[in-house]
Amino acid sequence: MSHLPNPLYGFAICLLVFWCGTWCVHLLAICYGKFKLHKKSCNYPNETPLPAVSILKPLMGTDPNLEHNLESFFKMDYPMYELLFCIEDSVDPAINIVQSLMTKYPQVDASLYMGGSKVGINPKINNMQPGYAAAKYELIMISDSGIKMKNDTLLDMVNNMTDKYALVHQMPFTCDREGFAATFEKVNHILI
Incomplete structure (x- = not known):
């Protein structure tokens, strides 16, 4: 007597693959946020006075x-x-x-x-x-x-203001803390 595979096994395998894929995307977002989005975007020029x-x-x-x-x-x-x-x-x-x-x-x-x-x-x-x-x-x-x-946040915002832009918006960040949980919280605020 042969055993036919239960159709729920296929559904469970698909669900497991989807769940693992979702976690991979989350981990990639955390790594990207930690190493890419955490850096300052511009150099501060010293030769021109900053506007009030x-x-x-x-x-x-x-x-x-x-x-x-x-x-x-x-x-x-x-x-x-x-x-x-x-x-x-x-x-x-x-x-x-x-x-x-x-x-x-x-x-x-x-x-x-x-x-x-x-x-x-x-x-x-x-x-x-x-x-x-x-x-x-x-x-x-x-x-x-x-x-x-x-x-230095105001300095960073003003230095991103050029003649091409009428508005500079900054995403709110969480307080700097050490560890995985703090990095996860920062990435979560960026994604929201």
Whole structure:
């Protein structure tokens, strides 16, 4: 009596091959992210002065990392920039954090704008309008409260800005940590 193969064996083998292939793609993406995407994309010219940048920070409420995230903007290695914090409500708890950082770093050009202006239907745009109207510089960066900056990120972004581009966007990265899990998390943010 001959045994005929069960049709589920073929399905199981196909599923196993697909699963292994998916893991191979993931591992390749992790390796690519670690060795290719982790490097700076440009050399920094020393002969031309860097343009000044106005940074708009719309804020609402607090979270456990807010002070740490905002403080990273006060510590950037960039010759000339201003921080424009925009808060809708005059009793927002983020005000105390911003004022504390402005006192701690008086050498940084930082201003706090409260109230917002009705210019459209988007509340975040309305919140940023007073800061945008007061911006001193032509280059403007808009950055949410959950973003933490490395000290050279603004330098990297400005150096990628040329006459051919009207907008430079940067993917948010996770904090630098050692190990496989940190690399996996960074690649995952790039792919999302």
